[in-house]
Amino acid sequence: MTFIARFLYWLCWCLFRPFLLWVRYKTAPADVQQHLALDLSRPICFVLPVRSWTDLFVLQSLCKRLKLPVPYRSGRDLPAPGRPAVLYQPALQENRPQTRALEQLMGDAVTTLDYDVQLVPVSVFWGRDPGSETSLFKLLFADSVQAGRMRKLFIVLANGRSVLLNFGNPLSFKQFMRGEQDPKRAMRKLSRLFNLHFLRARSATLGPSLLQRTTMIRSLLGAQQVRLAIEAEARERGITLDQAQARARKIADEITADYSSSWLKLLALILTPVWHRIFAGIEVRGLERVREIAQGHEMLYLPSHRSHLDYLLVSYTLYQSGLAPPHIAAGVNLNFWPVGGLLRRGGAFYMRRSFSGEKLYSTIFRTYVDALIKRGYSISFYPEGTRSRSGRLLQPKTGLLAMVVESALRQRARKVMIVPVYLGYDKLAEANSYAKELGGGGKKKESAQGLLKATKILNKSFGRAYINFGEPIRLADFADLQLPDWRQSFGSDVEPQRPAGYAQAVNRLAKETMRRINDAAVAYPVALISVAILAAPQRAVAEQDLVRQIGYLVNWLQRHPYSSEVILPVAEPREILDRAAPIARLSRIPHTWGDLMWADGKIAPQLTYYRNNVQHLFALPSLVANLFRARFQVSEDTVVAGARALYPFLRTEFFLHWRREELEAEVRSVIATMLDLGLLIRADDGFLQRPEVNSAAFSSLAMLGRVLSETLERYCMTTLLLAADRRLGSIPRAGFEEDCRLLAERAAVLTGRMAPEFFDKSLFRGYVSTLIELGVVREDEDQVLHVDARIDGIAERALDLLGGDAQQTILQLLSSRRAPAAANPV
Structure with a gap:
């Protein structure tokens, strides 16, 4: 650098230094050192997207704080070990004297034998506002790559408290230049590569520019398909066109979000102390993969739905991690004052439970979803449609998914990635209300009064929250497999032309999404301790035995993981017990021979929720263990x-x-893993044997078998009841499912279980649907069931899986079912 250039650089640094006291910044990813894994023995060069000494000063300050190599303007010298440099991406595509000097540097690098440099792209975002197409204020103060010196000063003053530095993956110059001898050609290639990276990084972090809500509503009402629907509404209802338009405007106003980056920033400030107050921590996994794919895809987040906190937690996590929060499809039941407007400004758009008979509503909603997809907004909704009251995933509802998938496939500009998200909580705020609803209590309507009562959670501790972003599904690839002709079927017509088999393909996509959510399960301590304690006879076990049973569960997950996505936050059995027992509210009963741990009748039903979060991780080994229940x-x-x-x-x-x-x-x-763990024994004749009854291994095998005991009991009830009713010839499905629920409810009372999720009617509905798929049961158009004679053998085999007490209880209940009461003796 010349003397004048150095002097100007020093002067600007002195002038900007006071502003560094104002600037507050964070990084994406959070652990930059681990993410970059820079080799300090090789030269390093940071690449910034725009010429900005302000950005450079912030980068230097951050690198000093994080003890990263601090970059400086290198002038005409190549970066060297211990002397990091900085490069502005526009220098790669401008025809200026310094560009010719850069060409010379590139030429030197090409001809220098074995020369390498680590190129690290860094995007500096002043604020998180993507900009508004209709706001003059935001055009002046929102961060912009075209900002001049004066405007940059305003941007620093307005957004200096919210600066995000996004670090990309280092690029090896040597590998990039392999086989390339022309410096000019190399510069063009490098320029295109970094330009694409910075554009994608900006889109993933900020999202597309925002339209004002009034502009979006005007755009919806002006869409051709909506105008046609308004005219049809006027004809069918016998009202004027103005009245139909007023109704359409009211619908659009009900649906449309009012996404505000300023409100998101404020919400993050409010929620940070709230989360710190009610949670001991929020553990997030899988974000790096999400960050990677968000660079080139439009994101569709499909989380499990456990709690009302899910809405805030997912958006907060993405925002804090440097990713654009999604627009969220929320039930219209949440659109009450003041929550409705606040969620709307956080990106929520509202939908009714049913669109039946509402053609105008359906058209406007579909057009709005189309607009979100076409403009590149990420979207989030819950495939289950409602919060799970039992802790296990519900059967997905495919209505909204079908709309979103169609919109995504009809537009070709952006690739869409579906990201399944698993959520779990050490302690659920709604646990008590869920137990009451499963027991037959009515669901409370959301209201401002209920919101005031909900503030009580601020005085309680809920352990930790867990979020795991699972393996994504590339929508186009899935469509290629399931709908080979989708590109031809989806044209640009106003009326959608869905390809044959579209509904079935969406259903398969929904099921695959639910499977990937479960693949990403978090085996958190409260869930593991719930599995172990509920599998103990009478829900009581010696403390040392409980530690050993937890150890078996942990050992199983480590030796035979359900999937590569499963997370085990804590692997030491004693630590799991110590962390989870107070949250799970287990009772400790002192005893001379060793303390006992017990889940009393009030706590046990709540623990089933947490067990059900991870029950699938042990489903198959539990099934195998049950086959040895009655056989040695x-x-x-x-x-x-x-x-x-x-x-x-x-x-x-x-x-x-x-x-x-x-x-x-x-x-x-x-079976091989169970043999390795000693849960099964291979006899000399090749048969499998269970361990001796008085052994610790047998105790663990029995515990593993009882993980599925309630599931197998429900399955047995369903098949035995179908076998008993088969003689009637035809069975109304609704009545049969209610009989199954009543039978399970009675069994729960008689066995002292009293867990409402045990007699959840939706589970019996699933068993019947599976029997229909297997061809054992046929359902006609009137929802009447016709049962094949094979059900008798199936019921007999199901009964063999149960223990003696469970068999006796179920058979006695069936024999006394609907029996008239005996007359009083004289």
């Missing part, structure tokens, strides 16, 4: 056959990911 010795082929017969029901209830043709190999793998 079983052949391996018999175990495989038994698992094959019951697997369709488990796959439906737990969204297990193995296809039917993969099952045998997985069952044999489970």
Whole structure:
């Protein structure tokens, strides 16, 4: 650098230094050092997207604070180890004297034998506002790559408290230049590469520019399909066109979000102390993969739905991680004062439970979803449609998914990625209300009064919250497999032309999403301790035995993980117990021979929720263990056959990911792991044996078997009841499912279980649907069931899986079902 250039640089640094006291910044990813993994023995060059000494000063300050190599303007010198440099991306594409000097540097680098440099792209975002197409204020003060010196000063003053530095993956100059000898050509290639990276990074971090809500509503009402729907509404209802337009405007006003980056910034400031108050921590996994794919895709987040906190937690996590929060499809029941407007400004758009008979509403909603997809906004909604009251995933509802997928496939400009998200909580704020609703209590309507009562959670501790972003689904690739002709079918017509088999493909996509949510399960301490304590007889166990049973569960997850996406936050059994026991409110009963741990009758029903969050992780080994409940010795082929017969029901209830043709190999793998752990023994004749009854291994095998005991009891009730009713010839489905619920409810009372989720009617509905898919039961157009004679054998095999007490209880209940009361003796 010349003397004048150095002097100007020093002068600007002195002038800007006071502003550094004003600037507050954070990085994406949070752990930059681990993410970059820079080799300090090789030269380093940071690449900034625009010429800005302000950005450079902030980068230097951050690097000093994080003890990263501090970059400086290198002038005409190549970066060297211990002397990091900075490069402005526009220098790669401008024809100026310094560009010719840069060409010379590139030429020197090309001809220097074995020369390499680590190129690190860094985007500096002043504020998180993507800009508004209709706001003069934001055009002046929102961050912009075209900002001049004076405007940059205003941007620093307005947004200096919210600066984000986004670090990309380092690029090896040597690998990039492999086979390239022309410096000018190399510069053009490098320029295109970094230009694409910076554009994608900006889109992933800020999202597309925002339209004012009034502009969006005007655009919706002006769309051709909406105008046609308004005219049809006027004709069908016998009203004037003005009245139909007024109704359409009211619908659009009800639906449309009022996304505000300023409100998101304020919300993040408010929520940070709230989360710190009610949670001991928020553990997030899988974000790096999300950050990577968000650079080139429009994101569709599909989380599990456990709590009302889900809405805020997912958006907050993405925002704090340097990613644009999504627009969120929320139930219209949440659109009450003041929550409705606040959520709307956070990106919520509202939808009714049913669109039936509302053609105008359906058209406007569909057009709005189209607009969000076409403009590149990320979207989030809950495929279950409602919060799970039992802790297990619900069967997905495909109405909104079908709309979103169609909109995504009809536009070709942006690739769409579906990201399944698993959420879990050590303690759920709604646990008590869920238990009451499952027990038959009415669902409370959301209201401002209920919101005031909900503020009580600020005085309680809820342990930790867990978020795991699972393996994404590239929508176009899925459509290629399921709908080969979708590109031809989806044209640019106003009326959608869905390809044949579209509904079935969307249903398969929904099921696959639910399976990937479960693949990303977090086996958090409260869930593991709930599995162990609920699998103990009478929900009581010696403390040292409980630690050992937790150890078996942990050992299983480590030796035979359900999927590569599963997270085990804590792996030490004693630490799991110490962390979870107070949150789970287990009772400790002192005893001379060792303390006992017990879940009393009030706590046990709540623990079933947390157990159900991770029950699927142990479903297959539990099924294998149950095949040894009544038998000491079983052949391996018999175990495989038994698992094959019951697997369709488990796959439906737990969204297990193995296809039917993969099952045998997985069952044999489970058996091999159980042999390694000593839970099963291979006899000399090749048969499988369970351990001796007085051994610790038998205790663990029995515990593992009881993980599925309630599921198998419900399955047995369903098949036995169908076998008993088969003689009637035809069975109304609704009445039969209610009978199943009543039978399970009575069994729960008699066995002292009293867990409302045990007699959840939706589970019996799933069993019947699976039997229909297997061809054992047929359902006619009037929803009447016709049962095949094969049900008798199925019911008999199901009964063999239960213990003696459970068998006796169910058979006695069936024999006394609907029996008239005996007359009083004289």
